[in-house]
Amino acid sequence: MRDLxxxxxxxxxxxxxxxxxxxxxxxxSDSTNRKFPTLxxxxxxxxxxxxxxxTRISFEAAAKRLSADVINFSAKGSSVSKGExxxxxxxxxxxxxxxxxxxxxxxxxxxxxxxxxxxxDGAVINAGDxxxxxxxxxxxxxxxxxxHLKQDQGDLAGLKIAIVGDVLHSRVxxxxxxxLQKLGAKVVLVAPPTLLPVGVEHWGAQISFSIxxxxxxxxxxxxxxxxxxxxxxxxxxxxxEYARNFGLNAARITGMKExxxxxxxxxxxxxxxxxxxxxxxxxxxIVEQVANGVSVRMAVLYLLIGGATSRDLTAQMGEQx
Amino acid sequence: xxxxxxxxxxxxxxxxxELMISDGKVVAKNDLDQPYxxxxxxxxxxxxxxVDLHTHLREPGREDAETVLSASRAAVAGGYTAxxxxxxxxxxxxxxxxxxxxxxxxxxxxxxxxxPIGAVTVGQEGEQxxxxxxxxxxxxxxxxxxxxxxxxxxxxxxRRALExxxxxxxxxxxxxxxxxxxxxxxxxxxxxxxxxxxxxxxxVAEEAIIARDILLAEHVDSKxxxxxxxxxxxxxxxxxxxxxxxxxxxxxxxxxxxxxxxLAATYDATYKVNPPLRTENDVQALRRGLADGTIDIVAxxxxxxxxxxxxxxxxxxxxxxxxxxxxxxxCYLAMVKSGLMSVAELSLRMSGAPAxxxxxxxxGNLAVGMPANFVLVDLDKSWKVDAQALKSKSKNTPYDGMExxxxxxxxxxxxxxxxxxxxxxxxxx
Amino acid sequence: xxxxLNAAEISRALRRIAHEILEKNHGSSEVIxxxxxxxxxxxxxxxxxxxxxxxxxxxxxxxxxxxxxxDDLRMRAPRPLTPTQLPKTGIDAKHVVLVxxxxxxxxxxxxxLDALNELGRPKTVQLAVLIDRGHRELxxxxxxxxxxxxxxxxxxxxxxLSEIDGVDEVKIEGRSM
Numbered sequence: 001m002r003d004l005x006x007x008x009x010x011x012x013x014x015x016x017x018x019x020x021x022x023x024x025x026x027x028x029s030d031s032t033n034r035k036f037p038t039l040x041x042x043x044x045x046x047x048x049x050x051x052x053x054x055t056r057i058s059f060e061a062a063a064k065r066l067s068a069d070v071i072n073f074s075a076k077g078s079s080v081s082k083g084e085x086x087x088x089x090x091x092x093x094x095x096x097x098x099x100x101x102x103x104x105x106x107x108x109x110x111x112x113x114x115x116x117x118x119x120x121d122g123a124v125i126n127a128g129d130x131x132x133x134x135x136x137x138x139x140x141x142x143x144x145x146x147x148h149l150k151q152d153q154g155d156l157a158g159l160k161i162a163i164v165g166d167v168l169h170s171r172v173x174x175x176x177x178x179x180l181q182k183l184g185a186k187v188v189l190v191a192p193p194t195l196l197p198v199g200v201e202h203w204g205a206q207i208s209f210s211i212x213x214x215x216x217x218x219x220x221x222x223x224x225x226x227x228x229x230x231x232x233x234x235x236x237x238x239x240x241e242y243a244r245n246f247g248l249n250a251a252r253i254t255g256m257k258e259x260x261x262x263x264x265x266x267x268x269x270x271x272x273x274x275x276x277x278x279x280x281x282x283x284x285x286i287v288e289q290v291a292n293g294v295s296v297r298m299a300v301l302y303l304l305i306g307g308a309t310s311r312d313l314t315a316q317m318g319e320q321x
Numbered sequence: 322x323x324x325x326x327x328x329x330x331x332x333x334x335x336x337x338x339e340l341m342i343s344d345g346k347v348v349a350k351n352d353l354d355q356p357y358x359x360x361x362x363x364x365x366x367x368x369x370x371x372v373d374l375h376t377h378l379r380e381p382g383r384e385d386a387e388t389v390l391s392a393s394r395a396a397v398a399g400g401y402t403a404x405x406x407x408x409x410x411x412x413x414x415x416x417x418x419x420x421x422x423x424x425x426x427x428x429x430x431x432x433x434x435x436x437p438i439g440a441v442t443v444g445q446e447g448e449q450x451x452x453x454x455x456x457x458x459x460x461x462x463x464x465x466x467x468x469x470x471x472x473x474x475x476x477x478x479x480r481r482a483l484e485x486x487x488x489x490x491x492x493x494x495x496x497x498x499x500x501x502x503x504x505x506x507x508x509x510x511x512x513x514x515x516x517x518x519x520x521x522x523x524x525v526a527e528e529a530i531i532a533r534d535i536l537l538a539e540h541v542d543s544k545x546x547x548x549x550x551x552x553x554x555x556x557x558x559x560x561x562x563x564x565x566x567x568x569x570x571x572x573x574x575x576x577x578x579x580x581x582x583x584l585a586a587t588y589d590a591t592y593k594v595n596p597p598l599r600t601e602n603d604v605q606a607l608r609r610g611l612a613d614g615t616i617d618i619v620a621x622x623x624x625x626x627x628x629x630x631x632x633x634x635x636x637x638x639x640x641x642x643x644x645x646x647x648x649x650x651x652c653y654l655a656m657v658k659s660g661l662m663s664v665a666e667l668s669l670r671m672s673g674a675p676a677x678x679x680x681x682x683x684x685g686n687l688a689v690g691m692p693a694n695f696v697l698v699d700l701d702k703s704w705k706v707d708a709q710a711l712k713s714k715s716k717n718t719p720y721d722g723m724e725x726x727x728x729x730x731x732x733x734x735x736x737x738x739x740x741x742x743x744x745x746x747x748x749x750x
Numbered sequence: 751x752x753x754x755l756n757a758a759e760i761s762r763a764l765r766r767i768a769h770e771i772l773e774k775n776h777g778s779s780e781v782i783x784x785x786x787x788x789x790x791x792x793x794x795x796x797x798x799x800x801x802x803x804x805x806x807x808x809x810x811x812x813x814x815x816x817x818x819x820x821d822d823l824r825m826r827a828p829r830p831l832t833p834t835q836l837p838k839t840g841i842d843a844k845h846v847v848l849v850x851x852x853x854x855x856x857x858x859x860x861x862x863l864d865a866l867n868e869l870g871r872p873k874t875v876q877l878a879v880l881i882d883r884g885h886r887e888l889x890x891x892x893x894x895x896x897x898x899x900x901x902x903x904x905x906x907x908x909x910x911l912s913e914i915d916g917v918d919e920v921k922i923e924g925r926s927m
Contacts (some may be wrong), residue, residue, distance in 0.1 A: 017830065034868045036818040058834040067819075086634055107517035109588030116587065117632075130636070132462035132518030171518060198523070199515030276759065302818075308827030 002310065003124040004114045006133045007178035013183060016098040016155065019143050019231075021299035022292070023152045029065070029295060038306050039068035042099040047089070048127070049075040049105045054266060054290065055137075056126050060101050061115060062297035066306070071096070081134055086110060099305050104254045108132035108171075121311060131169045137265055138175035141182055142183060142294040144289050145220050148261050154319035157184030163205075164246060165224030165273050168197045171301050172265045173215040173224055177203050187215050192246065196237045220265040223248050226273045243272050251279035259286045323693070323736035324357035330367040330697065331685070333665035336570040338367055342686060345736035350691050359446040362697050365730055368668045370433075370694035371401025372647060372675040372684045374465065374494075375572060375620035376550060377641070378404070380426065387625035387714045389423065392645070393432040395623070397740035399645040400729040402433050403676070403684045404623075408440040409470035415440035415451035415727070417459035424461035432739045434694075436681060439463040441482045441493060445471050450481060457489045465679055467494035467578035469548055470595075472530060474500050479534060483543040492570075492678070493540065494546040495534050497555070502526035506635055509582040518633060522597050524552040531555050535562040535569055546678070547571040549622050551596045553606030560615040565664035570626025570678055572620035573607050574643055575651035578602075580719060590631045590638030591719050594624070605749040611659045611670060618675040619667075621648045625715030643718040646711050649698065656728060664700065683735075693736035702728045752925060754899055757918035761898035762878070764793070768800035769877040770894050777847045780781040780873070782844045785813050786862055787832040790850040792911045793880055797849060810837040814848070820863035835870065851877040851909040853895070856888040881892055881920060883907050901925075 001014060010018070028034060030062040046056050054261050056072065058301040063070045073093070088103070093101060100123040103111045108130030115124040147151060149159060166188050167173045180187050187205040189196065200207065208214050215221060226242060236242045243249075248262065258260075261285045268274055279286060308316075327340040341353040379387040381584025387395075389406075396404050401702070406423050408414030412422060414448045420437040427435025431736060439456040442469045443449040445468040456463040466486060473479045473495060503526045508514050531547055535558060538545035559571045576594065581601050584592040592598060610616040623640025631638050652671065656662040662670075676685025683692045708721040732740035755763070760874035775781050778801050785794030791813050815834045823829075848862050859877055865881045866875060883901045897920075901907060904925040912918050 003762065021831050024833060028834055036868075038818045038823060083635075085629065085639075087632060098784075105634065107636040109636075110634040112588045113634055116589070130518050174518060175514075197515035198510050198521060199512035202512045202515070305827050306823055308824050308826050312824050 001109075001304060003116055004135050005111050005124060005126045007135050007138055007175050007182065010137075014156070015139070015179060017136055018296065018299050018303060020144060021302060022139075022143055022295040025298045026292070026295035029228045035067050035113075037067050038302060039063065042068045042305055043071065043097055044068045044100045044301065045071045045073060045093050045098040045100065046092065047073050047103040049103070049110075049127070052128070053148075055104065058290070058293040058317070059127065059297050062301055064167075064300055065294070065298055068099075068301070071098070074149050086113065087117075087119055090114050094120055098141045099300065099309065099311070100125060102127050104128045104277070106130055121156070121179055121308065125300065125304065126141055128171055130171065132171050133175040134171040134232070136176050136297055136300060137172050137181040137236055139177055139300070140180050140289060140293040141222065141265070141293050142265060143296050144259070145265065146155035148285060149259065151218055155183040156180060159185040159219045160188065160217055161185050161220045161222060162188045162190055162211070162218040163222045163224065164235050164248070165209055166195045166226045166230060167191045167194045167200065167224070168226050168235075169227070170228070176222065177205055182206070188218070188248065190214060192242075193312055195230075204277055209264065211248075211252060212255070215252055216257065219257060219261055220261045220263055221248065221256065222265075223274045223278070225227075225265065225267065225269060228269070228272070239272055247275060248278040253278055253281055253283065256283065263289060266290070322358050322616065322738070323735065324353070324355045325360045325693070325733075326353060327362050327367065328359060330362035330365055333366065333368055333668050340367060340687065340693075340695070342733075342736045345449065345693055347687050347689050347691050347693050349628060360731075365697040366664070366700050367687075367695060367697055369672040370684060370696050370732065370734065371671045371684050372400050372679070372681060373621050373623070373645065373648075374403045374618060374675045374679055375469070375492075375574075376404040376406060376623045376645065377409070377625065378406045378423070379410065379625060383459060385714075386627050389426040389435060390430050391712065391714040392623070392625070393427065393430050393435065395643070395645040396433045397591075397732040397734065398621055398712045398729065398742075399647065400649050400696035400698065400732055401645060401730065402696070402734050403681050404435055404645070405465065405679065406435055406437045407469045408438055409445060409468060413440050414438075415443050415445070417452070417455040417461075420461040420463055421459050431734075431737070433734050434681070434683070436659050436679065437461045437463055438469075438494065440467045441466045441468045441473055442478060447471060447473055447475055447478060450478070450485060453485060453491065454484075454488060457491065462708060464489065465492045465546065467496065467548065469494065469496040472496050472500060474530070476533060476537065480537050480541060483538055484541045487543050490544075492544040492546050494548050495530065497527045497530035497534070497725060498549050499526040499530055500531075506597075508585045508593065508693050509599045511582060511600060513582045513585060517588070519585065524554055524599065524603075526559060527552055527596055529555040531558050535559070535567055538569055539565070539567045542566045542568070545570070549574050549577065549596055549620070550610070550616060551574055551577050551599050551603060551608065553603050556606045556610035556615055560610070563615065570617045572610055572618045573616045573650045574622045575619060575644060575655070576613070576719060577607055578604065579651055580654040584719070585635075586690065588635050590633065590635050591642070591717055593635060593638050593640055594642050595640035599711070603616060608659070608661055610658065612666075617670070619648065619652055619671045620675070621645055625713050626717045631717050640716065643711065643713050643715060646713065647718060647725065648708060649729060650653050650704070650722070650727045653700070653725045653727040654725060693733055695733050696729060698733045699728045699730050701725070704728045730747040751921055751923045753919050753921050755881075755897060755920035756771075757777045760896070760918050760920065761879065763817060764796050766801050766886055767894045767896060768797050769844065771794055771797070771847060771876075771878065772804060773811045774876070774893070778805050778807060780845050781835060782810040782812060782846050783818055784836075784848055785811075786844055786848060786850045786858060787813060787815055789909055789914065792913045793829050794849040794853055797878065809841065810844070810883050812836045814862055814863050814865055816858060816861040819864040821857055821861065834865075841870040841872045843873050844869070845874045845876060846901065847876045847893075848876050853877070853882045853892050854885060856890040859890050878910055882910060
């Protein structure tokens, strides 16, 4: 694995390796906030063109726990806001010797550009590109599901997961559909027809317009954030109508399976896609998802740049000659 | 030197043929009296010079991407002896002054004919009709009008334009793209766009405008031309309209005859184009449409862009691909090599038919008395596309590195050798 | 390829080491055996069984994964992690006995010492190995050794244990006899 741009970059075994590694790292991090020397001397850059405190902090914590040097680059107030292109920004970081670049960008495909054109020599990790994918989010979601429903072992066969909300614009949904199915789970997408992409019927997931019809058979319900601005683009007529028909409220929670869990990638619109009862209920693992994110991201960093990278091998060949 | 005896060539049926040119015009055998040069065209096929009705020359205003000169060089390298300059320049070609400027630039370079297409509306803003008669009566003699780059979306404006051009038997060429359905759209809406997270451009945004404009043209009995048709649905609409006798014509680009939206999966903005690459089903329908004449002509929609406009993330990239230098090869590959058309039929669609549609009377056939606008092509050789070696100022071709059939060897304009592949750099000799 | 220790010899060596551990540490109450995966874990379990038989009391037992502390990570693809399990009482003020199958360059033990450093402060750290094959690259020595086997650097020592490999034996490969 050289980069992590999309869940499609991973085989099922790769994905399980990440999850299993994360289990070990989570166990070790439980009591103490220990550091490992594993990435000492490696430089990890957070290249965030979109605001995101929680994801950036999660990656930063993961990198620091592995003793990597972390450089944070955010677009606001930087050369990018003065019109510097993605290419030039990348080449500048490259010149500073980044072993891994974690990139979040508003344009789908921006990480793929960095990797494919090799403006960045090191590993490229997609922390969310436009409406395309957010692979580490899906990995931490799968980790969380596996922890609660499969005792941290094996795949997700036999489970049914509902993903509810703005599927059309959600990179979290895309990555999750790919990963959950890769791990053997069944997925049902619940959304109003306006928020489902044309072509979604090829994703292999069940489609439903009614959360009530499917919620009782689900082992996990993943609520997606719905942006209020979508109303202006006529995706739904009002917040009230959306919340009433697609929101996770107290009544719907009681209809869930005994063992089922409630998830949300955050940040939440309390009152729109999820009520306080939903967010704070005993079934909710939303806060735990955040902690799991650090372990999963540590695992990703370890597997991408903890061992020999192509730069190391090139350097070794140089030494030998 | 504009008197020639072209020997040992093959015609479009594969038969041996000779061509006699005297003082820039095609003459019968016995009328070749002036001193002339001989050219042995062994192994080469002789055909009328290609005619493009959809080219973006970028001058005035975007000379960093292309100029009339560089586009002319690219045109003759692709076998074109006439190109039509789309008006989306800076300033827009919506007055007699600008169209004449472009026309004269083309004449001054002397490589191929440049016929400006005038804007339908002032500034291409879609609200006020531009002075179409003034452009028609100018030196540029504009007959085709288009707001290409933008759609004439207001149905009333489109109606008025269709009615008004009847004054001089003109044609309105529509860039069919409903603006509301394609706001910020990036690529064809379908399975691939859903997977890639790129905003979709639905086929209906093109087809709805085509359907509307066909009905308008029928209602006011005027001539409509559909630019760059890209969908199976659009082909069917044109087919049915023609059966009813509506005066509609249509064009297809070489890239839409070959490439599909799957190519966007790499997020390489070289494949970002307006209208977007569609599905394999659409490609097949377009090929059948060109073969059966539903689609009248091939037009390149040659759209040069500087490197920084393509070397970036998809959503920030400009729309468009080069086309002039690879057009014949791509069409030969898509249509002749696949068995759908003969080379004679292809030549008609790329030469005779566009010349007739646009009334470029000096192009499209090589009858005695016609100016000698022709090209010699080697149909048996192939060539490798090298983006850096193309004559265009820009390098945004989707075919870089590809091996393509059919090599344009020599292009003649008014009997002057303006492109000679083997002896390059000796234009005008 | 030759067998240098058979099942009976391995068993005797481990019983002796168990006695030595108990002797040095005055019993088992302050001792924690930490096996270094993979085969060090099995050997630690066997030592625990021996100690149970001798003392009639259980000794604290755990595993210590050292992957993240290795100094050769950058030389090949990342290695999979194995579990670290410590007794609930922790390692502070205890006699931690690291257990491994083959003692060679000493780098594994160095990594184990760094790993332990993050987990607490033992009273002492001791090392028990089944085979010491020489060729130390660091100034580290073992407290308890099953058998010393001089080897050439090009040879490799293979410890097979029935729990993992189906048979108990120690082999040397690459030796031209």
